[in-house]
Amino acid sequence: MKKVIQFSMRNAVALFLMMMLILAGGLYSLKEINIEKYPNVDIPYLTVVIPYPGASPEQVMQEIGEPVERELMNVEGVKNIYTDAAANALYSTMEIDMAVDMKDAEQLAKAAIDKITLPETASKPEFILQGPEPDPTIFAVGVYASEGSADVQNFVKGKLVPRLETIDGISKVDTGGIDGKSVNIRLLPDEMKKRGITLDQVKGAITANNMSIPTGDIELDGQTLPVRVGKELKSLEDLKGVTLFLPGAENLGRVKLSEIAEVSYESEHKSDFTRINGKEGVRIGIVAEGGANVVSIVEKAREEIKGAGLPDGLKIEVLRDQSVEIKDSVYAMLREALLGSLMAVIVTFLFLRNIRSTIIAIISIPLSIFASFTVLNMLGYTLNIMTLAGIAVAVGRVVDDSIVVIENVFRRIRASKERNESLVEEATREVAKAITSSTITTVAVFLPMAFVPGIIGKFFAPLAWTIVISLLFSLIVAVTVVPLMSKLFLLKLTPKEHKEGPIQRAYRSSLAWVLGRRVLTLLVSIVVLAGSIALIAPKLGTTFLPQERASSFDVSLTMDKGASPERTRDAASVVEDILLAKKEVKLVSTSVNGQFGRASITFEINDSVKDADGFIEHLRGQFAKLKVAKEISVTGVGGLAGGGQSQYVLVVNGSDFEDIKAASKEIVKELKGIDGMADVQSSLEGDEPEIQIDLNEKKLAEHGLMPAMVGKSLRELINGDAVTTMTMDNNKTDVKLGLKMEDVSSLDELGEQQITNMMGVPVKLKDIGTLKRASSRMVITHLNQNEYVMVFAQITDSKTGDIAKKADQKIAALNLPDNVHYYKEGASAAMEEGFRNMAMAIAVSILLVYLVMVIAFGEGRAPFVILFSIPFSLIGALLGLWIVNEPIGMPAMIGLLMLNGIVVTNAIVLVDKVKQFEKQGLAAREALLEAGVIRIRPILMTAIATVGALIPMAVSSHAGIVSSSMAVVVIGGLATSTLLTLFIVPVLYSLFHPKRMVATIADTGLVAEKAAEEKSLKGVIINSKPI
Structure with missing residues (x-):
């Protein structure tokens, strides 16, 4: 370290050039680095x-x-x-x-x-x-006709979607409400039966009237010309006029297609539709490739939409813009980091009360942060809420090393009459070991978090690496830039001597009192710690990740089994009308899948709504009174856990599926009775009504049919089958042929429908099988090729861990069959795994910290004293969470990790000075008193600077999943841990070093001389007042 300090002080130009390179590299990296909301995990x-x-x-x-x-x-x-x-x-x-x-x-x-x-x-x-978000759509718009009957689908399908698909970084462009039009021929069952016509006969007539057959070439006027015979269907009228010949009728009876079928040109699935603010339209959603720059893609998408030229009568509404969410989150974290930096600057100035020294002390902030941006960009990390949270956290810590150095330089300068650079060098070397040890121990605190296994570990790794990189650069700045700047700007200052300040005097007397009552002090501290854990911790509850404030919500409708598409449309319309009538709602987008009896209605609330949770609960209550659907649920859109709600998921499996079904039903019943749980259901949603046709093998053989032929023909009858193509609206369009199923109102009528056998003879369904009503499962679920059932619910209470624990207890009390097993998945399982891994990371970090300190101090007792003081920081941490009503979650545990580093840092600075005094011959008591008075200012400065840097995050409403709880834990913990560092650490040190309480050097004259010298150092502050 000595050579590094000397190099920096003797190569000012080189150092300033390096500083410029760091700043330039940071600015360039900020320009180039990708921006996203969450890490690309x-x-x-x-x-x-x-x-x-x-x-x-x-x-x-x-x-x-x-x-x-x-x-x-x-x-x-x-x-x-x-x-x-x-x-x-x-x-x-x-x-x-x-x-x-x-x-x-x-x-x-x-x-x-x-x-x-x-x-x-x-x-x-x-x-x-x-990806990390449930909905991969980064940008969605709705296109609808605001007036008249403008063709939405042609514009979207023919012009807009092709333009969007050219954008680099896009995985796919999804569309809803754009099934596309087709020519639909719906055969009338009664007319078909009356004339004895089969579907195959109609199909043959249509294809025969829409084909071109090459017959060869002829010579004409000296040219060889190809000859084609055929006819092309060019319009619906041509199609309606197709003639079918009835061989069994007199004189080959004829019938036109229009007499036996309805012919139309319309959407393929009329039961499916999309509406925007009550008007039918099309939804377009863009999904980006992994790692793509979302903000850039959305900007290009907006340009393409603008360039497509919106026809008159059409309107576009932005339904989702993830780039806005990203920019809001990222800019909010940047703002909090900048405000934190400003708070750290103010705190440093209030203590140093000198502009030059303040600038020197805080220069580590921009240099460390900009260097971190450069390294993060090189490592492939993006600018997201986790890396920015790391920056916000680091801002309060990176100034610590510089504060310790500059404060020590002050003391050495004012103690000497001479002004030369050796003073600065010696002062820096004097604390270099302490700040190096404290920085490396803090790095050891966060480094294990970067290697936590699983998804959670990967998700929080960018935060850990950001803090580690920033801290390492802050140490480099403290031993290079700070000494050089001190040499240039502080040696010329005139020292001004005065007595100890009131805080120093108060601390000296308080510490002396405490050292005289060591056992009592320790017992009181232990009682307060135990009381905090016993009384406050149980009231906090636990959660995985904090709730994110959602501005968009999704209403999901599930209809009763067998509900018609019309009923699903009507139910969606009822909910849609309720939302459109609310002044709090500014945008409503509806997607209906009538075929499966489901609808999704997404709405956005106005920014002016203060109590979003209350408004959503009001809607839930209003929807619960509706009788239009089997189930109506409301959840937030966006966020890792669906806008603040967490899933409780159980996988139920075993050797017998009947037992699995029975067990899953019991579990669902129990979960529905728990307050704080909503939307409880299972993948075993009951049976869905259906019609089964049991084919008779003997009759099939008699009529020249096989099961596959029957199944294929029935599918064509019911769903329709593309038999040819026509050109409609300048587009090649499928012509689909099927039965008008609305006219088949009974099993008997279905049994009368005919299919053609291998000889071309029509055969009625009732002649080859038995038709009956039955039921079947809606979904068949397998886990590793074996059937299972998944039970899931939404936890609406913020204390998700408590609700999940209650659910676990309820299920454990059930008398389930021995051959049925279950285990948790979803957010509740992730929370348990995350807590286990984070607890392991904390344990590993403590061991690493102890190892680093043992190496630094060369003994085991002093590091143990420092470690023993760590648990006492829980007092303020738990009290802080209780005051702001925040449960214990992953961010709070990260805050505890950070607290470990700060507590150890301050304690190392104090203990290192104590050991220096002991080497000079002072007894432990005197060494503790003198070291404490000297180190109280840098300890208070670093603690208050860290608190000031985290206050913006603590009070922010945009902290997202990083949450204010992390900042609250650190702020509350620092309030108590700083006092503990100043009182408990000296008490513990004296108890663990009883023999050192007496001077070890017989020469009391030397002891007195050393003490007098140190006392003279602490009473002088350059151009400042006593604190």
């Missing part, structure tokens, strides 16, 4: 979605799910596979080992799926990588 879950239109859950699981499970189980790194087979689609989610790169896992999963032969009607698999 790979969530170890990969979902594959395979649509299978018209298939039942049983078919989906048997024909797609089971083959997919078999292949995916062999993929390297897959820990668990959760498979949900619903009507029309398969959802299979893989839990991947954290050590496996998610991009590699995706490629391996794709290769495994490629080995499977999917049914012809199944769509191409889609792979979805999960």
Whole structure:
């Protein structure tokens, strides 16, 4: 360290150039670094979605799910596979080992799926990588006709979406309410029956009237010309006029298509729609690639929307803009960091009362922070709320080392009549060991957090690395820049001597009193600590991450089993009308899936609403009175836990599925009775009504049919099938042929429908099987190829840990079958894992701190004294949380980690000076008194500067998941730990070093001389007043 200090003081130009490079590098990194709300963490879950239109859950699981499970189980790194087979689609989610790169896992999963032969009607698999936010949409707009009948779909599909898809960094562009139009032919069952016409006959007539057949070439006027024979359908009238010949009728009877069918050009799924503020339209959502610059993408998207040229009569509303959320969060944290820096500057000035010395002391803030930005950019980190929280936390700490150095330089300058640079060098070297030890111990406190396993560890690692990098640079600044600046600006100042200030005098007498009553002081402190833990801690409760204030909310509607699309539309309209009538609501976006009896209504509340939670509870109460749907739930949009709500999730499995079902129903019943839990349900949502057709093998053989032929023909009848194409609105459009199912009102009528056998003969359904009403499961769920049930609920209380614990106790008390097992997932499970890992990190950090101090002090007792004082900081930490009514969560635990570092830092500065005095011959008591009086000012300065830096975060309403609780813990803990450092540490030191309470040097003249010299140092402050 000596050579580093000497180099810096003798190479001013080089050092100033390095400072300029650091500042320039920091500014450049700030310009280049990506901005996002949360760290870009790979969530170890990969979902594959395979649509299978018209298939039942049983078919989906048997024909797609089971083959997919078999292949995916062999993929390297897959820990668990959760498979949900619903009507029309398969959802299979893989839990991947954290050590496996998610991009590699995706490629391996794709290769495994490629080995499977999917049914012809199944769509191409889609792979979805999960991010830290539940909704991956970064930007969404709604387009609707504000007046007239402007064509929304043509503008969106033909112009806007293609422009958006050209933007770099976009993964996909989703659209809702833009199913696209098609030409739909809906056969009338009665007319078909009356004329004995089958679907295959209609299909043949349509294709025969819409084809072009090449017949060869002929020579004409010296040219070789191709000859084509055929007819093209160019309009709906052409299609309606297609003639079908009836062979069984006299003179080959004829019938036009319009006589046996309804022909229209409309949306494919009229039961699905999107509305914006009550008007039908289209929703466009943009999903970014992992690690992409969201702010830049959204800016480009806005430019493309503007460049597309909105036609007259159309209007666009922004439904979601994650870039605004990101900028608000990031800028709020930046503002808090800047305010914290200003508070640290003010505190430093109030103590030093000298502009030059204040500038020297605080120069470590910009240099350390800008150097951190450069390193973070080089490491690939982004500017997010975690890295900025690290900056905000570091701001109060990076000035500590410089304060200790500058304060010691003061004392040495004023104690000497000579003014030379050796004074500055010696003064810096005198505290270099202490500040190096304290900085490395603080680094040791935060370093374990950077290596905490699991998702939580990866999420909080940027915060830990930011603090570590800032602290290391602050140490470098303290032993290089501060000595040089002190040499240039402080040696010329005139010393002004005066007596100890009132705080120093009060502290001397108080410490002397305490040292005379060491056991009593220690006992009182222990009683206060035990009382704080016993009385305050149980009242706080626990949570995983604090609630984020949401401005957008989602209303989810679930209809009764078998509800018609019309009923779903009507139910959504009722909720929509209620929201549009509220003055607190400024935007409503509705998406309805009538086919599955579900609707989602997203709304945004005005910024003027002060009590958002109260307003949402009012809405919940109003919706609970409605009878239009089976269930209506309201949740926040955005945030890691859905805008402040946490999920309680149980996986229930075992060897017998009937027992699993019974157990899951009991669990759901118990959870519904717990206050603070809402929306309790299971993946076993009951049975859905359906119609089953049991085919008779003998009759199938008699009529020349096979089950596959019957299934294919029925699917075409019910869902419709594209039989040809036509050009409509300058676009190639499918012509879909199917039965008008609204006219089939009974099982008997369905049984009368005909399909064509291999000989072209029509056969009625009732002649080959039995039709009956039945029920089937809505979703079939597998865990690692075995059936299971998932139970989940929303925890609405802020003390999520307490509610989860109550739920655990209720479930544990149930008399479940021995062959049924369950375990937790979701936010409550993540909280337990996070707390365990963070507790381990704290334990490891304490061991590392002790190791560093043992190396620094060369003994074990003094470091143990310092460690023994750490628990007493809990008094203020718990009291602070209780005052602001904050539960104990991950941010609070990070605050405790930070407290450990600060307590140790201040104690090291004090104990190091005590040991210096002891080496000079003072007894422990005198050494403690003199060291305490000398070190009280830098200890108070660093503590108050840290508190001042964290006050903006503590009172901020935009702290997000980092939360004010971290700042409150540190502020409250510092209030008590500073007193403990100044009183408990001396008491403990004297108790652990009883033999040192008597002077070890016989030459009392030397002792007196040393004491007198130190006393002369503490009574003089350059151009300042006593504190």
